[in-house]
Amino acid sequence: MHTPVVITPDADARIMVLREFDIDSSTLRFHTDIRSPKVQVIGEGADMAVLFYDPDAKVQLRCRGRGRIETDTPLADAAWASSTKFARRCYLGAAPGEESDGPSSGLPDWAQGEQPTDEQLVPARANFAVLLVTLSEVDWYWLSHEGHRRALIGDTGDRWLTP
Secondary structure, eight states, rough: OOEEEETTSOEEEOOOOOOOOEETTEEEEEEEESSSSHHHHHOOOOOEEEEEEEETEEEEEEEEEEEESSSSSSHHHHHHHHHHHHHHHGGGOOTTOOHHHHHHHOOOOOTTTOOOOHHHHHGGGGGGGEEEEEEEEEEEEEOTOOOOOOEETTOOOOEEEEE
16 A cells, blocks of 8 residues: 555545555655645645555555645655655656656756766755645445445544445
8 A cells, every 4th residue: 555546625636655654643644846736735734535445455445634745844854864866856857747848757867867966966855845644534445255344443433334
């Protein structure tokens, strides 16, 4: 369940890479570009949904929570520092959704297929942000030929539901 679908309040959905789950705070962490339209939609707080599916376990998780964007915080700094140079390289490119004359990674020509140095990556940090989603509710759904099972787990208590 490393690549869930993240849904923002404007009903836009995209697949994102889950970077961390903090079980103590029920918070998911993703990385994003500060120039991405979703950053303006989420801002300092917005209701969101995240959908996970594990085909081997036949488990679907529909998560609801509150998202927020962090840029210049110790958490964002630590997330940046723990990222590989190739991952950081993505933030050197053109803004997400920018038009181009043809297929393009958006990266500068000198960065195509190259691992940048720490010095070359300095300007990329300004485009990096962390998306945190603190979960308030998880709708757990298990698919089984013997009969599906469903449970709602959340701030208001846990309970079994019919599928």
